[in-house]
Amino acid sequence: MTWTCDLIEARLSDYLEGLLQGPERAAFEAHANSCADCSPLVASVRGLVGEMHAMEELEAPPRLVYAILDKTLGPRETVTGWQAFLNVIRGLATPKFAYGAASVMATLIIILGASGFSLRKPKLADLRPAAIYQSADRQVHLVFARSVKYVSDLRVVYEIQSRLRQDENNLQTAPEEMLPKTSPGKNPGQTDEHKPSQPRQQNRANEITRQLEMMAAELPMLSERSGR
Amino acid sequence: MRRHTRRIFNICYRFTGNRTEAEDLSQDVFLRVYRTLGSYRSAHGGFATWATSVTRNLLIDHYRRTKRDRITDSLDDKMPVVENKESAGRRPDEQALLGELSVQVQSALTRLSPELREAVILRDLQQLEYAEIQTVLAVPEGTVKSRINRGRIELARILQQMGVRPA
Numbered sequence: 491m492t493w494t495c496d497l498i499e500a501r502l503s504d505y506l507e508g509l510l511q512g513p514e515r516a517a518f519e520a521h522a523n524s525c526a527d528c529s530p531l532v533a534s535v536r537g538l539v540g541e542m543h544a545m546e547e548l549e550a551p552p553r554l555v556y557a558i559l560d561k562t563l564g565p566r567e568t569v570t571g572w573q574a575f576l577n578v579i580r581g582l583a584t585p586k587f588a589y590g591a592a593s594v595m596a597t598l599i600i601i602l603g604a605s606g607f608s609l610r611k612p613k614l615a616d617l618r619p620a621a622i623y624q625s626a627d628r629q630v631h632l633v634f635a636r637s638v639k640y641v642s643d644l645r646v647v648y649e650i651q652s653r654l655r656q657d658e659n660n661l662q663t664a665p666e667e668m669l670p671k672t673s674p675g676k677n678p679g680q681t682d683e684h685k686p687s688q689p690r691q692q693n694r695a696n697e698i699t700r701q702l703e704m705m706a707a708e709l710p711m712l713s714e715r716s717g718r
Numbered sequence: 719m720r721r722h723t724r725r726i727f728n729i730c731y732r733f734t735g736n737r738t739e740a741e742d743l744s745q746d747v748f749l750r751v752y753r754t755l756g757s758y759r760s761a762h763g764g765f766a767t768w769a770t771s772v773t774r775n776l777l778i779d780h781y782r783r784t785k786r787d788r789i790t791d792s793l794d795d796k797m798p799v800v801e802n803k804e805s806a807g808r809r810p811d812e813q814a815l816l817g818e819l820s821v822q823v824q825s826a827l828t829r830l831s832p833e834l835r836e837a838v839i840l841r842d843l844q845q846l847e848y849a850e851i852q853t854v855l856a857v858p859e860g861t862v863k864s865r866i867n868r869g870r871i872e873l874a875r876i877l878q879q880m881g882v883r884p885a
Contacts, residue, residue, distance in 0.1 A: 503867035534874040534883060538823070542842035545820050550727040554741050555720060561745050562752040 493521040498528045502535055604629060650705055657701055661694050726773050732839045733777045735828040743780060747773045763853045771854045774836055781832050826876040834869035841866045
């Protein structure tokens with residue numbers, strides 16, 4: 491196909507939009523580059539298209555939207571006085587606003603409580619920055635001390651529990667000769683003092699009491715150790 | 719709503735080259751869209767395409783209606799149509815807002831025939847696809863392509879006559 495100036499003109503947009511491929515594109519470029527008429531035309535149209543693509547949209551005037559709404563939906567009713575105030579109140583009386591207000595209130599109460607401000611006996615002096623700082627510092631120290639005490643108590647309790655468990659295991663596996671012997675001819679379970687409790691249980695109770703006494707004697711030492 | 723308003727206002731402004739006329743026409747477009755919403759079918763393409771079709775029809779109606787006025791005005795003023803448009807429709811702040819080349823491209827657009835102008839506006843300024851333009855203008859794809867191509871070349875020549883050469 492011979493590429494004439496008319497054909498170049500007719501296919502110019504196809505070329506600029508990348509719709510010409512392979513030999514067609516090469517033939518187009520060969521003519522456009524060599525022709526004194528087509529070369530400036532291709533360049534100017536390419537520049538123009540680039541310029542138009544870069545042109546920004548204009549902002550519509552704000553009054554246009556209101557004018558369109560007035561024309562389509564009718565003019566807006568302007569409410570004044572009590573009606574306007576009631577409309578504002580009605581707008582605030584929504585679940586969303588109520589939840590928001592409640593959460594803000596709850597947060598304020600928590601912050602005031604933490605800062606030592608008493609809602610029952612409000613004092614202006616409580617709202618001084620120094621008083622708030624002092625109160626917050628006291629609260630932090632109190633919480634810290636309580637938590638330290640709680641952890642040390644827990645440690646003692648666990649230790650007692652583990653010792654008791656260990657003791658229980660020892661008793662279960664103890665040999666028969668360790669148990670107090672009953673007199674022959676007496677009913678099993680009957681002690682020499684003729685008490686109805688069983689000998690093994692009695693022995694276990696005595697052992698636990700002994701262990702607890704030992705633990706109680708050790709307690710100050712344990713708490714001292716855990717406090718370090 | 720604001721997005722559609724902006725788009726339709728821009729089409730009207732690019733077509734007429736006059737801000738006041740574009741505002742009035744945009745209002746008319748929305749009024750017609752509002753009244754004929756019942757006739758909208760998805761077969762017309764998306765809502766935006768349908769609204770663009772309504773805009774285009776109104777612009778062509780407006781062009782035909784004001785054609786005689788424009789000829790009389792240009793004869794009275796002994797000035798080319800493009801000069802008249804530029805001085806009457808665009809305020810100095812608007813001139814500053816648009817780049818100089820954009821202003822000249824806008825002036826050149828108003829000198830194109832309405833068929834070529836609308837095709838170039840939809841393709842190069844609104845950047846619609848060929849299929850969408852085909853739906854809006856209700857012409858075959860070949861005609862759309864041909865109008866866009868001729869419009870671009872014609873516009874480049876008008877700019878050349880105005881002494882403007884886009885880089």
